[in-house]
Amino acid sequence: MTLFPRNFHRAVAVLAVSITSLMSPAQAAEEKxxxxxxxxxxxxxxxxxxxxxxxxxxxxxxxxxxxxxxxxxxxxxxxxxxxxxxxxxxxxxxxxxxxxxxxxxxxxxxxxxxxxxxxxxxxxxxxxxxxxxxxxxGITTLGINVDKVKAAIGGPLPENAWDLIFKPEYASKLKSCGISMLDSADEVFPAAMRYVGKPPYSKNSADYQVAADMLKTIRPYVTLFSSSGYINDLAGGSLCLSLGWNGDINIAAARAKEAKNGNNIVSLVPSTGAVLxxxxxxxxxxxxxxxxxxxxxxxxxxxxxxxxxxxxxxxxxxxxxxxxxxxxxxxxxxxxFMTAEDLAKMVPPEAVNNDIRRLRTRLFTTFKTGR
Amino acid sequence: MSTATSLVDRLVDRWGRLMVIGTPYIFLILVFSIPFFVVLKISVSTSNDGIRFEDLSTFNDWVFSFTASFQKYRFLFTDDLYLNTYGSSLKFATINTLCCLFIGYPFAYFMARSPVSIRPVLLMLVSLPFWTSYLLRVYAWKGLLDDSGTINSLLLSFGLIDEPIKMMYTAFSLSVGMVYTYLPFMILPLYANLVKMDGRLIEAANDLGASPFRAFWLVTVPLSKNGIIAGSMLVFIPSVGEYVIPELLGGPETLMIGRVLWDEFFSNNDWSMASAVAVTMVFLILFPLALFNKYQTDGVGRGSV
CATH class of the missing domain: 3.40.190.10 (Periplasmic binding protein-like II)
Structure with a gap:
């Protein structure tokens, strides 16, 4: 059997002509x-x-x-x-x-x-x-359910707010009340890089490995990766710590207040800075x-x-x-609206090239899947 | 008779036949072949910024040059992520197919053996879930399987467990969602096959002294082989590339090829790599299928002699 029936080319030609005639000419005036x-x-x-x-x-x-x-x-x-x-x-x-x-x-x-x-x-x-x-x-920062976090760690909040999520000693205690992270290497890595003392948008691939090694130690304690659903989970109390955007966390705080469910959600402004x-x-x-x-x-x-x-x-x-x-x-x-003093500690974003982006995604996949 | 056929009649006849035969070809070319070759082309193209792709062939000053880069394919084999992911996707698809077969076969058998009058009702019940959006049905499992979901709440209230069983975002919830979604695709071809089977063959087997199980195993199962194959393919092939169910019900540690494709395409903005992953997946599925089909037709040929 041949692949195409006889006269197939003619059928294709007819089809092509009819498709072209369907396309309308460019519009002159802009519609409303x-x-x-x-x-x-x-x-x-x-x-x-x-x-x-x-x-x-x-x-x-x-x-x-x-x-x-x-x-x-x-x-x-x-x-x-x-x-x-x-x-x-x-x-x-x-x-x-x-x-x-x-x-x-x-x-x-x-x-x-x-x-x-x-x-x-x-x-x-x-x-x-x-x-x-x-x-x-805004900034990519941490949002907490104040009462639940204080109860879980059994003491005051750490000096450096990022310890809550990036230090196993704190994260392990907070796992029981739920920890979430934005589901994007582009958001998590800059924060992690800063925490381990590397430039957030470093061009040196070895720096990313340092951040990945740190992330590996806290992987067992992260219960959810989410970029929009975490707002409701934080407001509803099924999360007590989220790495998210400051406005989203404030939306969660407002929703919790509206629902009068007793969850006191606060967006932190880390004294050690965050990425804008x-x-x-x-x-x-x-x-x-x-x-x-x-x-x-x-x-x-x-x-x-x-x-x-x-x-x-x-x-x-x-x-x-x-x-x-x-x-x-x-x-x-x-x-x-951060104070000028807080704002001075924040780091502006930078663009990264495709190689670094691939490296970050790969390390993030390793981090998420735990292998 | 041929003298009576006018030229017009012959033309109409010819075009009519062409339309009938050509439609599936046109459909396949438009929705499968052309997109596949576009993807294949992107997989061997190169780009510096991930936005503009270099031309594969150039014709400059009477020099025709053609460049195709297979670096992405090489990369597929240098990073174990891809092979692990293919393995994991194939594993989930296999588990899904087997579960659907074991649940679907008795189901289809029951339908095929039920009175003719109620079969349409049973058929409608099988296809009833399609009336609701598939996304909603998958998401509904979250409400059942969540830590604070229906199942855990019931078990807790009966005192059967002390703390919620972790079911959501695990391999378990993923498999439940997949089996639930794909079960009808197994039942329908099996039913279509089993309903045509001649009941007298079973009677004959019984008369000749076969136990019911032996009659089922030696007569019913071999006769329904085509239904089993059709159902398994309908379930297996889409399961391998499934993206939505793992995203909604699977855990972050679940590696599925759909997610890796997403990462290549969106996070890395590397269309060539994403295309290479997709093309490799098509071949991974296509080759075993082609071999299997060849073996099948050979088998039929021998049997019919």
Whole structure:
């Protein structure tokens, strides 16, 4: 039997012609549509609705929970999204790879509201601030259920908060009340590297082995790897220690308070420092509605709109003049708005090359599977 | 008769036949062959930044050059992670297939031997779970198996255990979820096979003095061999690459090829490596199957002489 029936090529030709004719020509005017791809639990309750009401632009809003997923979509291209929110160190790889569109700053007058120090920091990833503008920022830190942790370790909290998770002596005692970690080498390694006294984004592969050796000693005590589900587990009491993002931990604290379940959740600001992250708005190079995306960026950078984000999700923002719209209890939360002294101890993120990324993932797999 | 056939009739006849025969080929080419060759191509491509891939073939100044890099395939064998993972995935898929067979066979036999009037009801009951999203059904097991889940709460309240049994996020919860999900794929082909079997053959075996077990083992099982093979393949092949169930129900120490693919693709942003892992997996499954099929057809040939 032959592989293809006779005249098969003709059938293929007919099919090809009919598929081509289905494709519509490029659109001339921009329709009133905006497709946004943002992190989960990361926006105010009315932020999108108010924008739609004001501009008549219909917004489709989708979520992701790791930079890796967003990055893979951008690399594959034709995401269909007009606005995405990568962390700054990922945005650096994306803009260098030609995946992002430079901003037309004349369309974003509210850029003047942004904190110059923050823009200087972002400039290290995006020279001249040509591509990205801040959404919100925070630190990767530890969240604890204060009473459960104190009961389990039978004494005061250690001087260096990171001892709780990275020192077997503490971690072994906390296993019984549940320890979780973000399920991403990109988040766990920088923290672990700092703890063992190496640069968080070291370019030396031997440094990573040191961190991996340390992680190995605490592997038996980690009960869950989770990047979004841990918020509810921490709030509900099935976890007492989480390596997570400060805003998420504050969301957990707020949910526990709302549920009145007696769980006192606190986001720690380690005296030894932690790694910062800056999530930023960017427009994919092949976005179909860049005009609308610029409008949305300008809208988000209004002080009152920016404050709405912080009020809901407990992350600091990049618009200082939003302070007067921020709720008193959020403004007073030193784990959201860190003191200048605390902030000075924090480490900014860096991009790593593919070799280091592979090494980290491999060591993380070894760490997780325990082999 | 051929004189009566007009040119138009012949054309219609020919195109009609072509459509019927061609449809499955077109389908296979569109959804299997083309994507497979795209993946194969990426697996031998190189990229510096993980974003832009070098062209495999170039034609410059009348020099045609073709480069294919097999470094990713070499890497597959230098790091034991990949071989361990293939082994672990094949192990879980085998366990799953055997469990489905042992639970599914009696089930299908019972259905095939039940009165004709209630068979449609039984069939509907087997396919009933498909009416709910598979994701929800898998996730529902978390509520049953969790430390504070239904099973542990019941056992605790009856005083049968003092502390919750750790079932969730283990090899056990993973296997339960897999067997639960894939069982219908084993039952349906087995049922289709068993229902056609001639009951008189069993009667004859009994008349000739075979015990019920002997009759089952020597008559029913060999006759249902094709159903067993079809069901086992339907369960085994998708189980090897299963991603969702291990993610939701498996523990972090469970190595499955789906997770390794995810890591290569997303965490490492190394599409070539991810493609090499996928291509190798296809061959790992394809070769035993092809051998098995060849052996099968040979067997049928000899038997029918």
């Amino acid at each position: 549509v905006l497709n946004i791809y943002n992190w989960s639990d990361y926006i105010g309750p009315d932020t999108v609705a108010n924008f739609e009401k004001e501009t008549g632009i219909k917004v489709r809003y989708d979520n992701f929970d790791t930079n890796e997923i967003l990055h893979a979509k951008l690399v594959a291209g034709k995401t269909g999204y007009d606005l995405v929110v990568p962390s700054s160190n990922w945005a650096k790889i994306q803009l260098e790879g030609g995946l992002l569109m430079p901003l037309d700053k004349s369309k974003i007058p509210n850029l003047k509201n942004l904190d110059p120090n923050l823009m200087k920091q972002l400039g290290s990833m995006d020279p001249g601030n040509a591509y990205i503008t801040p959404w919100l920022w 992250f800056f999530d930023t708005m960017a427009i994919p190079a092949d976005a179909a509605h860049p005009e609308n995306a610029h409008k949305f960026i300008n809208y988000i950078l209004r002080p009152e709109v920016n404050a709405e984000l912080t009020n809901k999700v407990f992350y600091a923002n990049g618009v200082p003049s939003s302070a007067k719209f921020i709720k008193a209890e959020v403004a007073a939360n030193k784990t959201v």
